[in-house]
Amino acid sequence: MIELRSVSKTFTLHQQGGQVLPVVEGADFHVAPGECVALAGPSGAGKSTLLRMVWGNYLAASGSIRVGALDVARAAPREIIALRRETLGYVSQFLRVVPRVPTLEVVADPLLALGRPRAEAEARAADLLARLNVPRRLWTLSPMTFSGGEQQRVNIARGFAHAYPALLLDEPTASLDPVNRAVVLDLIREAKARGAAILGIFHDAAARAEVCDREVDVSAFAPRAPDPVAEPA
Numbered sequence: 001m002i003e004l005r006s007v008s009k010t011f012t013l014h015q016q017g018g019q020v021l022p023v024v025e026g027a028d029f030h031v032a033p034g035e036c037v038a039l040a041g042p043s044g045a046g047k048s049t050l051l052r053m054v055w056g057n058y059l060a061a062s063g064s065i066r067v068g069a070l071d072v073a074r075a076a077p078r079e080i081i082a083l084r085r086e087t088l089g090y091v092s093q094f095l096r097v098v099p100r101v102p103t104l105e106v107v108a109d110p111l112l113a114l115g116r117p118r119a120e121a122e123a124r125a126a127d128l129l130a131r132l133n134v135p136r137r138l139w140t141l142s143p144m145t146f147s148g149g150e151q152q153r154v155n156i157a158r159g160f161a162h163a164y165p166a167l168l169l170d171e172p173t174a175s176l177d178p179v180n181r182a183v184v185l186d187l188i189r190e191a192k193a194r195g196a197a198i199l200g201i202f203h204d205a206a207a208r209a210e211v212c213d214r215e216v217d218v219s220a221f222a223p224r225a226p227d228p229v230a231e232p233a
Helices: 047-055 077-086 103-111 117-131 148-161 178-193 205-209
Strands: 002-013 019-031 036-041 062-067 088-091 166-170 197-201 214-217
Touching: 002 047, 019 036, 019 047, 019 197, 036 047, 047 166, 047 197, 077 088, 088 148, 088 197, 088 214, 103 117, 103 148, 103 205, 148 178, 178 197, 178 205
Parallel strands: 036 197, 036 214, 088 166, 166 197
Antiparallel strands: 002 019, 002 062
């Protein structure tokens, strides 16, 4: 469902004379339906960069990134928008929503964007918010005023509202208390059971061990150092 082949990424540092910084080179792996794969490796290895390339925020320098039938590395913007609406979900560490939109509508929005009836979308949103212990009195308020933990739970509810065939998770259990952490792990298990392909970053080692089927060590895709130039005899 998610497949990377020979993917490389560089950044051009325009404020440093146009210096080109290689970040990832030759990334090859896949995530099958019903599988949860963790991106592992030290800080700075390129885990977030890979996740953002699959999401389509970063453009790959080379290679292919297939999510279903679409190669994100070569897709037009309208195709990526459609992919995000129908096929690929993303739970980031930060909630980004339009101010003053009520929490219930924020969570229901992915279903409303697909044309689902409002009653159905809001019922699903209410179920998720209740499971994640977001107080009902907050559902009519904008989540922009919530605490960090409450915003994270709203973000998780929004990410799991639609049954996406593929999901990207960026630290989904970070800063959660044990009760809500357990709820998130159950949501991941349920997504796997219905056949979702899940790719994520999990610094919580215990959570990673509970829900992930295997790990991909991003350090293996570190750019190779150039061969040293031989000194003249």
